[in-house]
Amino acid sequence: MHLAKVPALGALVAVLVMTTGVAHAASLTRSPYLQRVGPDTATIAFRVDSNCAAQVRYGTGGTTDQTARSADSARIHAVEINGLAPGAEYTYVVEACGANTPPKRFRTAPVPGTRRVHFAAMGDFGTGGSRQKQVAASMLSHRPELFIGMGDVAYESGTEEQIQNNMFAPMKDLLMEVPFFAVAGNHEYVTNQAQPYLDNLYLPTSSSGGERYYSFDWGHVHFVGIDSNCAIGLASKDRCTLAAQKAWLEQDLAQSKAAWKVAFFHHPPWSSGDHGSQLLMRREFSPLFEKYGVDLVLTGHDHHYERTYAMKGDAMASGTGIPYLVVGSGGANLREFANSKPSWSAARNNTDYGFLDVEVVGGTLTAKLMTSSGSAADTLVLTKALPPEETPSPDALALIVEGERGVAPHQALFRAEPSLRGASVEWDFGDGQTGEGTQLSHVYEKEGEYTVTATARAGSAQQTATAQVSVAPPGTSLPSPGTPQFPPSGPSIGVPSPGMPGDDDAAAAGGCATAPLGALFPLGALALAGLWRRRSR
Numbered sequence: 001m002h003l004a005k006v007p008a009l010g011a012l013v014a015v016l017v018m019t020t021g022v023a024h025a026a027s028l029t030r031s032p033y034l035q036r037v038g039p040d041t042a043t044i045a046f047r048v049d050s051n052c053a054a055q056v057r058y059g060t061g062g063t064t065d066q067t068a069r070s071a072d073s074a075r076i077h078a079v080e081i082n083g084l085a086p087g088a089e090y091t092y093v094v095e096a097c098g099a100n101t102p103p104k105r106f107r108t109a110p111v112p113g114t115r116r117v118h119f120a121a122m123g124d125f126g127t128g129g130s131r132q133k134q135v136a137a138s139m140l141s142h143r144p145e146l147f148i149g150m151g152d153v154a155y156e157s158g159t160e161e162q163i164q165n166n167m168f169a170p171m172k173d174l175l176m177e178v179p180f181f182a183v184a185g186n187h188e189y190v191t192n193q194a195q196p197y198l199d200n201l202y203l204p205t206s207s208s209g210g211e212r213y214y215s216f217d218w219g220h221v222h223f224v225g226i227d228s229n230c231a232i233g234l235a236s237k238d239r240c241t242l243a244a245q246k247a248w249l250e251q252d253l254a255q256s257k258a259a260w261k262v263a264f265f266h267h268p269p270w271s272s273g274d275h276g277s278q279l280l281m282r283r284e285f286s287p288l289f290e291k292y293g294v295d296l297v298l299t300g301h302d303h304h305y306e307r308t309y310a311m312k313g314d315a316m317a318s319g320t321g322i323p324y325l326v327v328g329s330g331g332a333n334l335r336e337f338a339n340s341k342p343s344w345s346a347a348r349n350n351t352d353y354g355f356l357d358v359e360v361v362g363g364t365l366t367a368k369l370m371t372s373s374g375s376a377a378d379t380l381v382l383t384k385a386l387p388p389e390e391t392p393s394p395d396a397l398a399l400i401v402e403g404e405r406g407v408a409p410h411q412a413l414f415r416a417e418p419s420l421r422g423a424s425v426e427w428d429f430g431d432g433q434t435g436e437g438t439q440l441s442h443v444y445e446k447e448g449e450y451t452v453t454a455t456a457r458a459g460s461a462q463q464t465a466t467a468q469v470s471v472a473p474p475g476t477s478l479p480s481p482g483t484p485q486f487p488p489s490g491p492s493i494g495v496p497s498p499g500m501p502g503d504d505d506a507a508a509a510g511g512c513a514t515a516p517l518g519a520l521f522p523l524g525a526l527a528l529a530g531l532w533r534r535r536s537r
Helices: 003-023 130-141 160-168 192-200 242-255 279-291 523-528
Strands: 028-035 041-060 066-082 089-096 104-107 116-122 146-149 180-182 214-218 221-225 260-264 296-299 305-308 324-327 345-349 354-361 364-371 376-383 398-402 405-407 410-417 424-428 434-436 439-444 448-458 461-472 532-535
Touching: 028 089, 028 160, 028 180, 116 130, 130 354, 130 364, 160 192, 180 221, 221 242, 242 279, 305 376, 324 354, 345 376, 398 448, 398 461, 405 410, 410 424, 410 448, 410 461, 434 439
Parallel strands: 116 146, 146 180, 221 260, 260 296, 296 324, 405 461
Antiparallel strands: 028 041, 041 066, 041 089, 089 104, 116 354, 214 221, 305 324, 305 345, 354 364, 364 376, 398 410, 398 532, 410 439, 424 434, 424 448, 448 461
16 A cells, blocks of 8 residues: 555665765865876776775877776776777876866887886985975976986875875876886884885886886886895894895896896995995996896985996996986985095985986986976986897788768778887878877768878888778668678688788777777787788888
8 A cells, every 4th residue: 555655666676776876976085197108908996085986098199988987886996908009199087976187198118128118217205395396397398208216206205104204195196197106215114113104006017126116118118126225134024035036037038138227226335425325236246237238227325416427337338338327306404515526426316406417319318317397407318329129011901990981970990000110190080180099999970082091100101001990971871791601611811812801890880989099909800700801002
């Protein structure tokens, strides 16, 4: 006899649920920050004020048509995205139970061996003060591909609160768009041997040191992050030892085939500042740097900027040597020099706050101390002879198109496969719109015949290929191409054989639903869809 009241009760419950959801909409307590970015992967980390199932929407060409979801309903999130294109710019937004971030962008690492890398580096910045913010803003304006931090990222003691207030909060704009790779400083070690620091970052790992020390490649540069706190005895043996770190480092450097090698850590082997040279770091690690061809060493700890001449052993090198840089000018109070400049010091500066801006193009490395006002206070140029890059054959850029024919509005999917090592790919879709990346999608809003042009570039080398997309007026009924028949030996990828149609079912239906391109472009699926492979003209 109460059945008549059930709909009204259900409506009331629905209203209460919606009201409760609005009242408890999540908000971000930490803005997104980029971690573990590589050629095909990125981790986007962030925090919210209540347990929440969050997701990241992302894409190329300014779109955010792909989705990666957090594994858990929680307050702390680190969303890993895979299947990305090397050297491509991605736009992303975070959605967390009503909390949405504005679109931000970042660039994936290029294909290993790519001979163009742009990175920034500094240490001793984690004060939360205005100078730190000014230097971070200046760094962001230079749009480096990655940011190397040489320790003391959160004064005074590297606590959870200080990491939030003195690093993430004042540098949020930079960390949302530039991948961050760091090593701990002595101030992080004050609290439980840098455990809060390790809990808040998602860094590459090594077999013996975890995230305390590690290495990674970016283009033709091999980066090695060393835990100098461990090396000088600040870590307990159950967490890190000098012997294990040295053994790992020697193996890592010996195996690296990168054209350039850069080491970064906190305590400087060479410094004329307040703390001075850390002689144990020089004695234990410089011989390995010299043996395996490290080109540049970046450190912090002393609150100034200093660059040595090329050094070997305990003296200036008569021939080939390594310049050691102290870049402790990221925001902490600069300190006076107690003594006159030593003979091995090529340049030093304790008046300008700033960061190191480094471009490595082919066999030339150019490092500049950029002040917060935008001027270059010091410049270092290193050169070396590199073997010539491979010359591609003229027929080496393959285009794969899904949706060569459809009805407006029509979505087509594109993939380029250049033979140029480390190439970036730019697209002209023929309708006034452009894109960037090896694989992406595009929507044609109007009918027409469109010539799509893909251009792959690596250094001075260039490849171009074209394809045609035909878009019919809205309401047009296109015939189905039928079901492709493959020989018993299985499908092959390439120009369709007789009997294999050149258009896929999705295109005939007037486009396909938005989906991650990694899911739309597996090789087997390409063959089953009857895709055309175009080659350069």
